[in-house]
Amino acid sequence: MDPKRIEQLHQRHADVAAGGGPERVKKQHERGKLTARERLALLFDEGSFCEIGAFVEHRSVDFGMAGRDIPADAVVTGYGQVNGKLVYAFSQDFTTMGGSLGEMHAQKICRVMDLALQNGAPFVGINDSGGARIQEGVDALNGYGEIFRRNTKASGVIPQISVIAGPCAGGASYSPALTDLVMMVDGGSRMFITGPDVIESVTREKVDAEALGGAQAHARKSGVAHLTYPDEESLFAELRWLLGLLPANNREQPPQVASVDPAQDAATLIDIMPERPNKGYNVEDIIEAIVDAGSFIPIHDQFATNAVVGLARLAGQVVGIVANQPRFLAGCLDIDSSDKIARHVRFCDAFNIPLVTLVDTPGYLPGVGQEHGGIIRHGAKVLYAYSEADVPKVSVVLRKAYGGAYLAMCSRSLGSDLSFAWPTAEIAVMGPEGACNIVFRREIKDAEDPEAMRQEKITEYREKLANPYVAASRGYIDGVIEPAKTRSTLISAFSTLRKKQPDTGIRTSRRHGNIPL
Numbered sequence: 377m378d379p380k381r382i383e384q385l386h387q388r389h390a391d392v393a394a395g396g397g398p399e400r401v402k403k404q405h406e407r408g409k410l411t412a413r414e415r416l417a418l419l420f421d422e423g424s425f426c427e428i429g430a431f432v433e434h435r436s437v438d439f440g441m442a443g444r445d446i447p448a449d450a451v452v453t454g455y456g457q458v459n460g461k462l463v464y465a466f467s468q469d470f471t472t473m474g475g476s477l478g479e480m481h482a483q484k485i486c487r488v489m490d491l492a493l494q495n496g497a498p499f500v501g502i503n504d505s506g507g508a509r510i511q512e513g514v515d516a517l518n519g520y521g522e523i524f525r526r527n528t529k530a531s532g533v534i535p536q537i538s539v540i541a542g543p544c545a546g547g548a549s550y551s552p553a554l555t556d557l558v559m560m561v562d563g564g565s566r567m568f569i570t571g572p573d574v575i576e577s578v579t580r581e582k583v584d585a586e587a588l589g590g591a592q593a594h595a596r597k598s599g600v601a602h603l604t605y606p607d608e609e610s611l612f613a614e615l616r617w618l619l620g621l622l623p624a625n626n627r628e629q630p631p632q633v634a635s636v637d638p639a640q641d642a643a644t645l646i647d648i649m650p651e652r653p654n655k656g657y658n659v660e661d662i663i664e665a666i667v668d669a670g671s672f673i674p675i676h677d678q679f680a681t682n683a684v685v686g687l688a689r690l691a692g693q694v695v696g697i698v699a700n701q702p703r704f705l706a707g708c709l710d711i712d713s714s715d716k717i718a719r720h721v722r723f724c725d726a727f728n729i730p731l732v733t734l735v736d737t738p739g740y741l742p743g744v745g746q747e748h749g750g751i752i753r754h755g756a757k758v759l760y761a762y763s764e765a766d767v768p769k770v771s772v773v774l775r776k777a778y779g780g781a782y783l784a785m786c787s788r789s790l791g792s793d794l795s796f797a798w799p800t801a802e803i804a805v806m807g808p809e810g811a812c813n814i815v816f817r818r819e820i821k822d823a824e825d826p827e828a829m830r831q832e833k834i835t836e837y838r839e840k841l842a843n844p845y846v847a848a849s850r851g852y853i854d855g856v857i858e859p860a861k862t863r864s865t866l867i868s869a870f871s872t873l874r875k876k877q878p879d880t881g882i883r884t885s886r887r888h889g890n891i892p893l
């Protein structure tokens with residue numbers, strides 16, 4: 377073979393790899409952003425990334441596009457190994473035409489999505505783009521539609537993770553929204569449907585891009601971002617670790633590793649739970665004393681902070697964690713925490729991740745805003761998600777489990793496989809104060825000392841009804857356990873559930889359920 381052909385090949389590769397050229401790469405770095413290829417190098421095991429479609433070119437001719445060179449059509453696509461396992465990815469190149477998405481750019485993304493789905497491997501999208509390539513008009517829009525449809529078809533089959541590493545605006549933000557996890561970088565990433573200028577012209581609201589669609593806005597307020605990071609390096613390090621927790625697809629089990637003792641001594645659990653039943657505490661301290669040290673990764677941790685969800689390992693086995701957080705809103709379930717919990721339960725169920733539910737909630741949050749905002753509709757998502765999930769589900773009632781929230785938080789009635797309670801558990805229709813005000817209203821009113829009578833009735837109610845033993849006597853609780861035995865009880869419970877068979881009857885006999893959205 378003429379050696380020139382090899383030289384030419386190398387030269388072509390070098391041209392494509394240069395992206396938008398040194399000036400634009402410099403500008404990207406000055407903004408604290410990495411290039412598309414640097415990001416892929418952080419994601420994949422060293423030297424394992426294999427690019428496909430490097431020489432794909434756009435076919436657009438209008439608006440000065442004829443003959444315009446756009447290396448890799450502004451997106452690097454391919455596959456490689458993460459911790460030795462196959463993963464497909466795209467990484468948009470902002471240095472070439474702002475990473476804008478045209479017909480061929482979209483086709484490249486669709487190609488790796490198809491390969492990921494066909495081969496049952498996780499898919500990572502790294503977004504850094506000015507959105508639909510304006511010059512390509514409806515072809516660009518069609519490209520997004522093709523991606524959205526593939527995101528939806530792949531949902532629940534392969535893990536799909538979106539990294540937002542720059543702008544991701546307009547309809548472009550709907551592809552990440554259709555994936556399982558959205559990871560954002562502080563200061564560098566922006567997501568919005570309409571930007572600050574359009575908003576100001578329509579509603580006269582003044583807001584800057586960071587406050588509108590930056591990582592913190594989506595982590596705290598909208599809930600669009602599941603995870604945020606101070607820089608791209610820490611994001612990709614955690615993404616690699618996260619991929620190590622997930623199975624490659626819905627037919628595989630999550631990878632198991634050796635057991636590690638918890639960071640906190642189990643004996644401390646009894647001290648974390650306050651003596652006063654209305655005092656708050658940090659349920660994450662309880663989680664840390666139960667799961668393998670260093671394994672707990674909270675998801676959505678700044679959104680709806682009255683609930684905690686995340687992934688962890690228990691004796692080396694990956695589990696999904698759902699817990700009420702009594703530090704905030706006393707651990708009540710509200711609209712946002714219902715969405716957060718329901719989504720996490722469905723994510724875990726889709727990918728064969730058993731669920732641990734730690735319950736301490738006085739109920740659904742009262743309020744006109746909650747009612748009119750649709751707490752009935754949103755709260756129902758939690759009931760639906762737990763009832764539908766057929767991964768192994770084990771719950772532990774730590775303290776309060778009242779009313780509808782008791783049912784919602786993975787009760788036996790909704791299909792928990794095994795339910796346990798601490799001796800501090802109070803399982804009842806409602807809390808002692810509220811219950812006594814209704815049931816003993818007349819006695820309290822007619823008493824010589826109404827306050828003393830109220831306290832007497834509250835104590836009586838707590839002893840009679842607000843404890844774990846009534847529920848245990850009916851079999852709704854399988855065992856009342858010492859806090860220090862929580863980890864060993866969970867490990868033993870899950871070991872019995874390894875071969876649990878899903879209820880395939882329901883799944884195959886209907887097209888799909890109708891979760892209250």
Ligand code: HXC
Pocket residue numbers: 472473474475476477505506507508509510511517520521543545546547548
């Ligand atoms: C074509 C684009 C582009 C786009 C950026 N560029 N966005 N080219 N189509 N959508 C080009 C710029 O012309 C410029 O090219 C280069 O990329 C870098 O852009 P700058 O503006 O210089 O960068 P910066 O100042 O950092 O601003 C980034 C930006 C801005 C905020 C993203 O470019 C911007 O507002 N772009 C338009 C965003 C937008 O409205 N997109 C359409 C959204 S609607 P040169 O050659 O000058 O360097 C949408 C619909 C999808 O996406 C619907 C799906 C259902």
